[in-house]
Amino acid sequence: MPKPAAPSSSWFAFLLLLLGTAGCAALWILLAAATGRQCSWMAVVAAFDAALLLRMVRVRPGMLRALWGMLATAAAIALANWFIVATQLGKMLGLLPWESALKLGAHHAWTLSQLANGRVDLAWLGAALVIAVVASR
Structure with a gap:
């Protein structure tokens, strides 16, 4: 049985x-919007997903x-937190999540993310970065 070809380039x-x-x-944003948490x-x-994808390619x-695994996990964390804040803020202002996300400033998103994420949340986020490094090696 022939082996599947390896990707020819890093793109x-x-x-x-x-x-x-x-x-x-x-998926994370949808889950957060559905549960309100x-x-x-x-x-x-996200960390295990990044590790799996890097192994698959x-x-x-x-x-x-x-x-790469850690950066992908950090990007998923940033993207999810940005859109979770935008979704919650958009509900109050009558905007769709992507409309709110485009109007949300970095400082405002950072402040609201700090208020929304407690110690347990920060522990999960930090653990995910460590898990991403270990699982992706």
Whole structure:
């Protein structure tokens, strides 16, 4: 049985990682909107998702793959928190989540994220970054 061909360039790996990160963040946002909670434990799911995607596209093991896994997890955390804040704020202002996300400033998003994320949430987010590095190696 022939082996599946390895991706010929790194753009495929980057594209798949980008899509996977966005998809995981979207799932996290939907879950948070449905429950009314931060659902910070989803950061760990994002970490394992990034590690799995990096292995699927056969990125060489090592510190570079661990760094990519951590960056993808950090991007999922930032994207999810931005849109969770935008969704909650948009509900109050009568805006759709993406309309609110485009109008939301960085300082305002940072302030509201700090207010929404407690110690347990921050522990989940920090643990997810560590898990991403370890699982992606």
